[in-house]
Amino acid sequence: MTVAPERPTRDWPYVxxxxxxxxxxxxxxxxxxxxxxxxxxSGDVLRINFGPNHPSTHGVLRLIVDLDGEQxxxxxxxxxxxxxxxxxxxxxxxxxxxxxxxxxxxxxGYQNNELTFVLAVEKLLELETPDKAVWMRTLLCELSxxxxxxxxxxxxxxxxxxxxxxxxxxxxxxxxxxxxxxVTGARMHTRYFQxxxxxxxxxxxxxxxxxxxxxxxxxxxxxxxxxxxxNQIWLERTKGVGLLSADDAVALGQTGPVLRASGVDWDLRRxxxxxxxxxxxxxxxxxxxxxxxxxxxVRVDEMRESTRIVDQCLRRLExxxxxxxxxxxxxxxxxxxxxxxxxxxxxxxHFKIVTEGYRVPEGEVYVATESPRGEQGCYLVSxxxxxxxxxxxRAPSFVALEATATCTHDALVADLIAIVGSLDAVxxxxxx
Amino acid sequence: xxxxxxxxxxxxxxxxxxxxxxIEPERMRDACLQARDELGxxxxxxxxxxxxxGWGGKGVSGYIATASGRDLNFPSTQGLQTLxxxxxxxxxxxxxxxxxxxxxxxxxxxxxxxxxxQVPSVVSVWPTADWHExxxxxxxxxxxxxxxxxxxxxxxxxxxxxPLRKDYPIGGxxxxxxxxx
Numbered sequence: 001m002t003v004a005p006e007r008p009t010r011d012w013p014y015v016x017x018x019x020x021x022x023x024x025x026x027x028x029x030x031x032x033x034x035x036x037x038x039x040x041x042s043g044d045v046l047r048i049n050f051g052p053n054h055p056s057t058h059g060v061l062r063l064i065v066d067l068d069g070e071q072x073x074x075x076x077x078x079x080x081x082x083x084x085x086x087x088x089x090x091x092x093x094x095x096x097x098x099x100x101x102x103x104x105x106x107x108x109g110y111q112n113n114e115l116t117f118v119l120a121v122e123k124l125l126e127l128e129t130p131d132k133a134v135w136m137r138t139l140l141c142e143l144s145x146x147x148x149x150x151x152x153x154x155x156x157x158x159x160x161x162x163x164x165x166x167x168x169x170x171x172x173x174x175x176x177x178x179x180x181x182x183v184t185g186a187r188m189h190t191r192y193f194q195x196x197x198x199x200x201x202x203x204x205x206x207x208x209x210x211x212x213x214x215x216x217x218x219x220x221x222x223x224x225x226x227x228x229x230x231n232q233i234w235l236e237r238t239k240g241v242g243l244l245s246a247d248d249a250v251a252l253g254q255t256g257p258v259l260r261a262s263g264v265d266w267d268l269r270r271x272x273x274x275x276x277x278x279x280x281x282x283x284x285x286x287x288x289x290x291x292x293x294x295x296x297x298v299r300v301d302e303m304r305e306s307t308r309i310v311d312q313c314l315r316r317l318e319x320x321x322x323x324x325x326x327x328x329x330x331x332x333x334x335x336x337x338x339x340x341x342x343x344x345x346x347x348x349x350h351f352k353i354v355t356e357g358y359r360v361p362e363g364e365v366y367v368a369t370e371s372p373r374g375e376q377g378c379y380l381v382s383x384x385x386x387x388x389x390x391x392x393x394r395a396p397s398f399v400a401l402e403a404t405a406t407c408t409h410d411a412l413v414a415d416l417i418a419i420v421g422s423l424d425a426v427x428x429x430x431x432x
Numbered sequence: 433x434x435x436x437x438x439x440x441x442x443x444x445x446x447x448x449x450x451x452x453x454x455i456e457p458e459r460m461r462d463a464c465l466q467a468r469d470e471l472g473x474x475x476x477x478x479x480x481x482x483x484x485x486g487w488g489g490k491g492v493s494g495y496i497a498t499a500s501g502r503d504l505n506f507p508s509t510q511g512l513q514t515l516x517x518x519x520x521x522x523x524x525x526x527x528x529x530x531x532x533x534x535x536x537x538x539x540x541x542x543x544x545x546x547x548x549x550q551v552p553s554v555v556s557v558w559p560t561a562d563w564h565e566x567x568x569x570x571x572x573x574x575x576x577x578x579x580x581x582x583x584x585x586x587x588x589x590x591x592x593x594x595p596l597r598k599d600y601p602i603g604g605x606x607x608x609x610x611x612x613x
Contacts, residue, residue, distance in 0.1 A: 362517070
């Protein structure tokens, strides 16, 4: 792991020498690799559709690829097959009903999306959440990050022929989903974060089970490295493939593991701390080569760091047993069920929130968090009513796919699968 | 007040801890270029447009669009407690910029547009703007001048209308073989 020991004052956050000279971003359209005129005339170029139903496009990504033999000479990405109009739908829902939607946008890192939206609403409401909620959110987001990276690692390795990786990764993924189910009642799309805190208290049984996972996960990571890291086929298919330089990555708006694998030392959890990240001890893995292999290493190292964070959160949460998990603000948060039988005031508040929803002050905010895929942003506009006026998500997958054309410079057709896998785009997130 | 030197500067506001700098639409590209090169905003995070049609209408909170327009009788819209501040034009277009340094800095550059009014594309400043601008064109109908490939991105190529506009109703797409046909 290359951790920048002392940040150079001038060049920070860049820690790596350039991976190649100049820029490889195609021109004039930065996201389309144009077919050279001479080749187009030759008649030897084969134009094929890679997707939208190709299994290794992780969903419904369609790449229009021009091939000269095995060589990729032209490429453009077509997206939108999974556009479901979440942003429009959310304008018609009350604030608290909206919380279910962000999770379905990025259906692999769902807790992180939910968090971004909830944090944005809390920013508009200027709500402070209790300690327990802050630490539990941090813990669940890190579990969600491990979950997302496991899905990435399993499927990407599967596509390059390492079938057993898939089973190993999904073994640990299963453990995480069981933990989610224990806390929230749902394995995916948990809707556990409320504006103001958590929907329910943490069940006691969660702590020993999560502790088991924390103790198991480092050993599982050793397994992964033993399977992949000295596998000659894996190394040859990933090292030096899909190059993206630090400058190009920043110009293309890349964030998260893709950016850190290009040698840019940037992580919102450390550099713009939210939740409890400011009080946690963790490192940000940075690798300098900007290829598929480095993106894989960044994610594996992040899983290790996330496990450490989960461990620290657990220690903290065990001391917070019996403390409130949601803020006691009757204008925003549903009152406790037992009070409904005795207090008229409580009944009124309950009725108002359930029928009309709470009102959020007028204003606009942009909140960014570090999701497993990079900067997940949520832009909210409120009119002062019970519904959002405008919701927009800055989707890291959407931005990651913009780099496809730059990464496929001089690629072979088989590399395409490795490259698209390494960008780790979730199509629900891309198309929203 | 370091933003005052940006080309086309109109005003600077801080709310919820976020800085919003309003720029004249025709100087948007120049302002972005200067923000990148002189103020160090090396990354463009997001471009997002908002439609303020019907903003702050009396008796309604939230916008319930139907095929015939805004529905005043929709349940649970009991009106706003205070009328929100009126907006100068129909659309706002916000650019969320990030300066990657310690401490990090974010700013929102914003311009106001009428329907059909053009704004210069910033693809030449940040290549990542390519898809962001296409998305705002597709869903909100913002016209970017000088974009190398301004086509629809999320909706189908032959789609009519811009779905995120407030006058575009939910459930508004034609249904084949319905009773009316």
